[in-house]
Amino acid sequence: MEHEVTGLLQRWSDGDKEALDRLVPLVYDELRRAARRYMRDENNNHTLQTTALVNEVYLRLVDQKQTRWQNRAHFFGIAAGMMRRILVDHARRRKYQKRGGDAAFVQLSLREAEAFAREEDLDLLKLDEALTELAKLDPRRSRVVELRFFAGLDMKETAEALHVSIATVLRDWNMAKAWLYRYMKDER
Amino acid sequence: MNGIRWQQLSLIFHDALRRDGRARGRFVRAACGADESLRRQVESLLGSYEQAAGVFDEPAFERAARELAQEESAALIGHTIGQYRIRRLLGAGGMGEVYLADDGRLNRQVAVKLLPLHFAADIEQVRRFQLEARAASALNHPNILTIHETGEHENRHYIVMEYVAGATLREMMASTADALSLADVLDACVQVCDALSAAHEAGIVHRDIKPENIMLRPDGYVKVLDFGLAKLAVTTNALTEANDEDKTRNVETAAGVLLGTIRYMSPEQVRGLTVDERADVWSLGVVLYEMIENRAPFVGATTADTIVSILEREPAPFTMKIPSSLQKCALKALDKNRNGRFQTTREFADELKRIKRELGSADAFAPRRSFKANLSDTDQFAREQTAAPGELKTAMLANASTHKTKNALQFKSWSAQYWKRLVFGAVCAATLVFAFVKVNDVSKPETPRPTASASSLSPDSAQASARLYRNMNSAERLAFVSEQALRVSQALGDGATTLPGSAAQVVKQHVDAYDRRRDDASPEAFKETLNEIYKRAALYAPLLSFHFKRQNVPALVGIYIPMIESEYHDCLTSPHGAQGKFQFMEQTARNYGVRPEDRCNVDVIAPVAARYIKDRAGEFGTDAASMTLVIASFNRGNRLVKDDLQKLNRFLVADSSNAKPDFWFLLAHADELDDQFRVENRHYVPRFFAAAIIGENPQAFGLPTRPLSSLDAGNEAR
Numbered sequence: 001m002e003h004e005v006t007g008l009l010q011r012w013s014d015g016d017k018e019a020l021d022r023l024v025p026l027v028y029d030e031l032r033r034a035a036r037r038y039m040r041d042e043n044n045n046h047t048l049q050t051t052a053l054v055n056e057v058y059l060r061l062v063d064q065k066q067t068r069w070q071n072r073a074h075f076f077g078i079a080a081g082m083m084r085r086i087l088v089d090h091a092r093r094r095k096y097q098k099r100g101g102d103a104a105f106v107q108l109s110l111r112e113a114e115a116f117a118r119e120e121d122l123d124l125l126k127l128d129e130a131l132t133e134l135a136k137l138d139p140r141r142s143r144v145v146e147l148r149f150f151a152g153l154d155m156k157e158t159a160e161a162l163h164v165s166i167a168t169v170l171r172d173w174n175m176a177k178a179w180l181y182r183y184m185k186d187e188r
Numbered sequence: 189m190n191g192i193r194w195q196q197l198s199l200i201f202h203d204a205l206r207r208d209g210r211a212r213g214r215f216v217r218a219a220c221g222a223d224e225s226l227r228r229q230v231e232s233l234l235g236s237y238e239q240a241a242g243v244f245d246e247p248a249f250e251r252a253a254r255e256l257a258q259e260e261s262a263a264l265i266g267h268t269i270g271q272y273r274i275r276r277l278l279g280a281g282g283m284g285e286v287y288l289a290d291d292g293r294l295n296r297q298v299a300v301k302l303l304p305l306h307f308a309a310d311i312e313q314v315r316r317f318q319l320e321a322r323a324a325s326a327l328n329h330p331n332i333l334t335i336h337e338t339g340e341h342e343n344r345h346y347i348v349m350e351y352v353a354g355a356t357l358r359e360m361m362a363s364t365a366d367a368l369s370l371a372d373v374l375d376a377c378v379q380v381c382d383a384l385s386a387a388h389e390a391g392i393v394h395r396d397i398k399p400e401n402i403m404l405r406p407d408g409y410v411k412v413l414d415f416g417l418a419k420l421a422v423t424t425n426a427l428t429e430a431n432d433e434d435k436t437r438n439v440e441t442a443a444g445v446l447l448g449t450i451r452y453m454s455p456e457q458v459r460g461l462t463v464d465e466r467a468d469v470w471s472l473g474v475v476l477y478e479m480i481e482n483r484a485p486f487v488g489a490t491t492a493d494t495i496v497s498i499l500e501r502e503p504a505p506f507t508m509k510i511p512s513s514l515q516k517c518a519l520k521a522l523d524k525n526r527n528g529r530f531q532t533t534r535e536f537a538d539e540l541k542r543i544k545r546e547l548g549s550a551d552a553f554a555p556r557r558s559f560k561a562n563l564s565d566t567d568q569f570a571r572e573q574t575a576a577p578g579e580l581k582t583a584m585l586a587n588a589s590t591h592k593t594k595n596a597l598q599f600k601s602w603s604a605q606y607w608k609r610l611v612f613g614a615v616c617a618a619t620l621v622f623a624f625v626k627v628n629d630v631s632k633p634e635t636p637r638p639t640a641s642a643s644s645l646s647p648d649s650a651q652a653s654a655r656l657y658r659n660m661n662s663a664e665r666l667a668f669v670s671e672q673a674l675r676v677s678q679a680l681g682d683g684a685t686t687l688p689g690s691a692a693q694v695v696k697q698h699v700d701a702y703d704r705r706r707d708d709a710s711p712e713a714f715k716e717t718l719n720e721i722y723k724r725a726a727l728y729a730p731l732l733s734f735h736f737k738r739q740n741v742p743a744l745v746g747i748y749i750p751m752i753e754s755e756y757h758d759c760l761t762s763p764h765g766a767q768g769k770f771q772f773m774e775q776t777a778r779n780y781g782v783r784p785e786d787r788c789n790v791d792v793i794a795p796v797a798a799r800y801i802k803d804r805a806g807e808f809g810t811d812a813a814s815m816t817l818v819i820a821s822f823n824r825g826n827r828l829v830k831d832d833l834q835k836l837n838r839f840l841v842a843d844s845s846n847a848k849p850d851f852w853f854l855l856a857h858a859d860e861l862d863d864q865f866r867v868e869n870r871h872y873v874p875r876f877f878a879a880a881i882i883g884e885n886p887q888a889f890g891l892p893t894r895p896l897s898s899l900d901a902g903n904e905a906r
Binding site for chain 1: 233
């Protein structure tokens, strides 16, 4: 597994598009496993260490000795994209359910209800749309949001992943936040 | 917006952000010059920036993690683990997730707990846990949750347990505005003591007594869970030892696991010293204190503070008005020095009982009454019980509807809350009773009843007794079952329909299963042997007989529905000793005026069960087919029963070849019914037939008494 993922990352950063297709399900499975483990171990009172999970997945999947630092950036890029997809799909399902699409709507546990309530603060579907628009104007800024917001990377990690300075990430982040917020508000 | 414009916009935006207040405004105006549209763009972005503060600061990541984990849980629903089909998540916590599942092999509901992965790491530890969990379960104590099985599924260990329709003490305390009544508190603690005493005497210390591990059933019964599990849990050394894989996360988690439990840990546990039964005395003391005060005695902002509090501090004085004897009792259990505590949970229980008596509530320990029995209700109940038999029944019937309203007002909030929980969630096994009745042929209610023995389904039972079922070969068994099943159909109101071979096969399987329980209960199956079931049934026959007869409902229904529901333990040790029962959905029970504390009261349930069956039969007819469907739908609750039967009726209309449906009609169409109905009822009717066949042919099964329906109920009604 380690070698497989490491090799795929390598091939992908060397420009092999197929490698990505094979990488995605591997990373997704491991993310899912890690999330499960995390949710089970967590004892209700803890907030998630934002990068811990992706980091854990990365350490688990990638052979550290065999890999170049860029691989890590690529890996986080993939993870961020996946997280975005997971969340957006989730939001879409919820919306569907709220419209009464699923009559047998199960009761939410307290925790689910909390997550659900917070979700109401930020319309993820709208954010997804805004982010797609932003990517047309400014792909890097869109990427910064993806890494920061969806994969939980900090400034330094994001800078590493995008191979830019921390100051640039900070500027991109500020601008992107303002732009996204305005977009989402105006669209409402 | 083109690239250059965007660049311009961002440069001015970033520079502006470095300035505050008026300087910012001046800068933007200067930088944009005459370009009005650019200025507006910058200003609106700056405005959004201020408003967006904090919006994106909490990464969506946590939500994604939860989502992934939930998908995983959801993915289990409908799948099987071993012989268990997972139905829904009952709860989740540090010790894993618990699911409600159907036991396909034994046709019962169970709770399946999947342990967290890391618990599987140490095989020796897991083995010790399994031994201990089984040992506790094997004590067969009514207050200890039964473990059916332990196993492994995709690297995760699971425990299959008795399913208890109830709530944990934690949920109970959290959901109630008022404190529990003192009688409730004492009663619950005494029951926990009873469970622990049995375990301690077998050399098992629980080690993790806390409100999460104590379940309360609607009838006031307490079940202690998770014996042995504490051995698997992270122990104090987890504070210093982290898994090398991801240190940060695990240290946090370990501390978290401790946090949940540490409040209930005795000083010796916190110190990591060896632990004996007196540690359980302490933990129960903490629970007792918390139940009284609605707050834990030892708490701190951090784990370390809590530990210090446990080791050093005395609990805050009681603020609730409780007898000084109870204060002393709780504090004695919380003596830092274990030699100063109650030395056994029996001593503890004795003291609690003494206090209870001192409180002057004589009825409080009438054991299996609900916690919430209101005194005036209880008095009335007592009066009714002493009334003459005939009067009593009439009184209960007449009172049924008034009870309904009365209850709503009189239950204390705890009970009301609890009741409400059940509406939302669990199926409540509402009631029980046992009894016997003569065959009462509804299709010809006016026909005078034949003599008692002739009313047996098996007039040639003497002949049948010559041949024991166990000595028959398979073909003979099948022939016997076919013939007897037809008789059952007839007793339910049918003409002579021929039973398809496949139907007889299914019934035969159930008869075989019952026969295997003849004299020796399989440890994993129901606890009762066939003999015990039969004896028990005979005890309560007269009462059920009386009421079913009154309602002109086939007495077989009254006899054998409760018999096949014997794996529901709700009223296991009710004063009436009834194990089988009529199980009502909670809402249904309420509609019929059954008070929660009467769920195990045979006197109340018997007439209600008869009325319920009669009402359903009134809607769908009294022929055997309808009656069979009523039986099939019995534990569905009356609204669902209607839905189910209407659905089945539609199939009936659509399929004219089934003009005269029998219970095979149900099986044939089972796939078109909803999951729950299908799972619950695929075997329900066949099992009913099996029970009736055995009950009506006792000699063939080596049972000592007469056919159940031949017992004369007429003048035995209590």
